[in-house]
Amino acid sequence: xxxxxxxxxxxxxxLESTASEYNQSVKAVSARLGIELVDIPDWNCCGAxxxxxxxxxxxxxxxxxxxxxxxxxxxxxxxxxxxxxxRFRTTYQVAKDEPIQKLAIENYIGMSYRANHQIRHLxxxxxTEVGLDTIKSQVTHPLKxxxxxxxxxxxxxxxxxxxxxxxxxxxxIMDKIITALGSEVRDWSGKVDCCGGxxxxxxKAIASKxxxxxxxxxxxxxxxxxxxACPLCQSNLETRQDNKKNxxxxxxxxxxxxxxxxxxxxxxxxxxxLISPLNLLASYGL
Amino acid sequence: xxxxxxxxIVVNDLTFARKIIEIGQVNISPCYQCLTxxxxxxxxxxxxxxxxxxxxxxxxxxxxxxxxSSAIWLCANCETCAARCPNEVDIPKLMDALREMSLKEGxxxxxxxxxxxxxxxxxxxxxGKQFELPMLLQFKLMTGDLFSDLDLxxxxxxxxxxxxxxxxxxxxxxxxxxxxxxxxPSR
Numbered sequence: 001x002x003x004x005x006x007x008x009x010x011x012x013x014x015l016e017s018t019a020s021e022y023n024q025s026v027k028a029v030s031a032r033l034g035i036e037l038v039d040i041p042d043w044n045c046c047g048a049x050x051x052x053x054x055x056x057x058x059x060x061x062x063x064x065x066x067x068x069x070x071x072x073x074x075x076x077x078x079x080x081x082x083x084x085x086x087r088f089r090t091t092y093q094v095a096k097d098e099p100i101q102k103l104a105i106e107n108y109i110g111m112s113y114r115a116n117h118q119i120r121h122l123x124x125x126x127x128t129e130v131g132l133d134t135i136k137s138q139v140t141h142p143l144k145x146x147x148x149x150x151x152x153x154x155x156x157x158x159x160x161x162x163x164x165x166x167x168x169x170x171x172x173i174m175d176k177i178i179t180a181l182g183s184e185v186r187d188w189s190g191k192v193d194c195c196g197g198x199x200x201x202x203x204k205a206i207a208s209k210x211x212x213x214x215x216x217x218x219x220x221x222x223x224x225x226x227x228x229a230c231p232l233c234q235s236n237l238e239t240r241q242d243n244k245k246n247x248x249x250x251x252x253x254x255x256x257x258x259x260x261x262x263x264x265x266x267x268x269x270x271x272x273x274l275i276s277p278l279n280l281l282a283s284y285g286l
Numbered sequence: 287x288x289x290x291x292x293x294x295i296v297v298n299d300l301t302f303a304r305k306i307i308e309i310g311q312v313n314i315s316p317c318y319q320c321l322t323x324x325x326x327x328x329x330x331x332x333x334x335x336x337x338x339x340x341x342x343x344x345x346x347x348x349x350x351x352x353x354x355s356s357a358i359w360l361c362a363n364c365e366t367c368a369a370r371c372p373n374e375v376d377i378p379k380l381m382d383a384l385r386e387m388s389l390k391e392g393x394x395x396x397x398x399x400x401x402x403x404x405x406x407x408x409x410x411x412x413x414g415k416q417f418e419l420p421m422l423l424q425f426k427l428m429t430g431d432l433f434s435d436l437d438l439x440x441x442x443x444x445x446x447x448x449x450x451x452x453x454x455x456x457x458x459x460x461x462x463x464x465x466x467x468x469x470x471p472s473r
Contacts, residue, residue: 013416018447042456044414049363050406053385058468062410065464086365108464158365159378168369194328194364201425202402203360204434206332239438272445 005129007078007120008070009037010088012231013045015080019231021269025254026080026122028263032138033130037078040070046084049198060101061108063091068106068113076118078125082155082163082230083197088119089162121156123229123253124165127173135180140262142182145284149188149223150174150253151214153233157192168192174253178227181260190217197232200240211240215248224280225249227256238274249277259286298347306344310383316373317341323367323377333357337367337377344380353393358384360396401428411465414455418448 015023030037047062067088070077079085095102095115106113126135152171160168169192175185193214196207214237218226226248228234237250250273258266259281270278307314317338324336335343335357343352352358358381367377388394405425409416422439426432442448455461 013453016453017416017418017449018442020446042414044455044457044461045410045416047410048406050403051410052382053359053363054389054400054403054407055468056382056386057470058407058465061464061468065460108467110460110463154364154366158369159376160369192366194362194366196328196362198362199329199360199399201422201435202398202429203332206329206360209331210328272447274441274445 004036005034005125006036006038006075007125008040008073008075010040010043010066010070010077010079010081010084012079012081012084014231014235018235019081019252021255021272022080022231022234022252024265025252025258025263025269028265029126029254029257029261032258032261032263033126033134035078035125035130038073038075040066040073040077043069046087048083048087052087052090057104057108059087060091060094060105063087064095064105064113065109065111067092067095067115067117067119068109068111071114071117072111076120078120078122080122080229081232082121082153083232085119085121086155086163092119093162121163121165121229123156123173123177127177128165132176132180135177135257139181139260141260141286143256143260143284143286144182146183146224146281146286147186147222148178148183148225148227148251148256149186149218149221150178150191151195151218151226151228151233151237151250152191153197153228153230154192154194156229174227174229177253178256181256183256186221186223188217188221188223190214193217195233195236196240197230197236200232200236204240207236208240208242211237212242215241215245218248219245223248225251225277227251227253229253241275247275249273249275249280251277299349300347302347302349302352303344306380306383306387309387310380312376312379312383314341314344314375314380317345317375318373320372322370322372323375326366326370328364328366329360329362333360337361340384341375341377341380344384350393352384353388353391354395356396358388359394359399398429398431401425404428407465411462412458413452414458414461415453417452419450 047059052059157168166173196210200207234250241247324338361381409421
């Protein structure tokens with residue numbers, strides 16, 4: 001580690017509710033790896049897909065307020081949810097490229113915004129700033145024999161000009177981190193396919209088909225769990241799997257890190273899952 | 287100019303493409319119909335028109351068919367087309383502009399998707415963040431689909447995955463003012 005790592009942390013709405021286990025594991029793992037997380041005071045919902053689908057000015061303003069608040073802390077921003085991450089990176093780019101848009105955003109939010117801080121995703125910070133060597137040195141309980149696939153979904157890799165810190169078609173950062181924990185990471189063809197998360201509640205048949213395809217691909221390569229960094233993918237992949245088949249647990253990469261690093265609370269996180277990974281983990285003595 | 291299809295006569299709106307390009311700030315003329323977008327699109331199987339067809343239809347000024355299509359709302363915003371287009375046509379950006387115009391001009395189909403978006407935005411307006419329980423209740427009331435996923439909702443409540451009290455948020459006046467300004471005179 002080169003310098004003290006300190007970020008303005010944006011968890012996002014999901015991490016305060018449906019994905020609270022992700023939030024807990026992010027905080028615990030960050031503390032273990034020496035990443036200091038500073039709360040952004042009174043942040044609001046980023047607007048996600050709903051805002052930019054209905055009203056783009058509203059979308060930029062909702063994202064822009066959080067950007068301005070995080071810039072005010074004097075720190076770079078670290079985002080856990082990929083769906084928030086792409087909104088912030090998009091608005092940041094617009095504010096940077098189009099001075100008129102930047103003025104409009106400032107007018108909407110009633111704050112100044114300079115657009116000269118960095119917006120990083122948690123996965124990028126852990127891989128690039130902390131590094132695999134430090135991660136390996138913290139592993140006290142290697143996850144031997146656990147066969148998994150890493151699922152990146154959409155917004156960690158696409159569109160590459162806005163978000164990507166890894167290859168848009170074959171990203172490997174998460175694979176490398178999970179391999180460093182001792183797991184057997186399988187290569188597969190579903191890692192950047194869309195799970196249809198934005199249609200999970202309003203077009204269930206479409207979301208279910210996409211989830212079935214992804215979980216079938218994971219089964220085909222012998223994966224026992226799917227690892228993700230996105231609360232919306234996790235929830236959609238958990239809730240829309242095929243009831244007629246053996247369900248595959250969907251685990252946050254930070255949860256596995258916590259388990260491999262023997263963080264005391266890590267087993268409590270798994271109790272929140274709708275598809276429990278506890279039996280699978282127990283079968284490997286984890 | 288008129289386009290004849292089996293049942294209807296579609297009148298081309300030759301200003302349509304220009305308006306969309308202007309409000310969306312998106313260049314669609316480099317599209318040479320290679321179909322990369324539609325072949326990689328995860329929801330193309332469910333769309334009435336595929337992404338490459340939509341681009342051609344915008345170019346041809348088939349305004350009503352485009353704005354009332356299911357495709358513009360079924361688009362999951364996954365950005366696969368944008369990442370793969372050899373001519374860098376930003377289709378997701380085009381979709382945003384089309385959706386916005388279809389709402390403004392009253393063409394929007396796909397009630398369940400729009401109802402979800404409205405419930406989602408209403409939650410932000412009211413609480414600054416997502417408050418899932420009332421948001422989902424509102425969505426269900428808007429669509430009249432009260433009984434689906436009740437078992438799932440119950441499981442999520444038991445697992446503590448949904449808050450029972452509103453999220454912490456103080457500056458609600460600021461958020462309300464953002465919403466008012468964004469709705470502006472054009473809505």
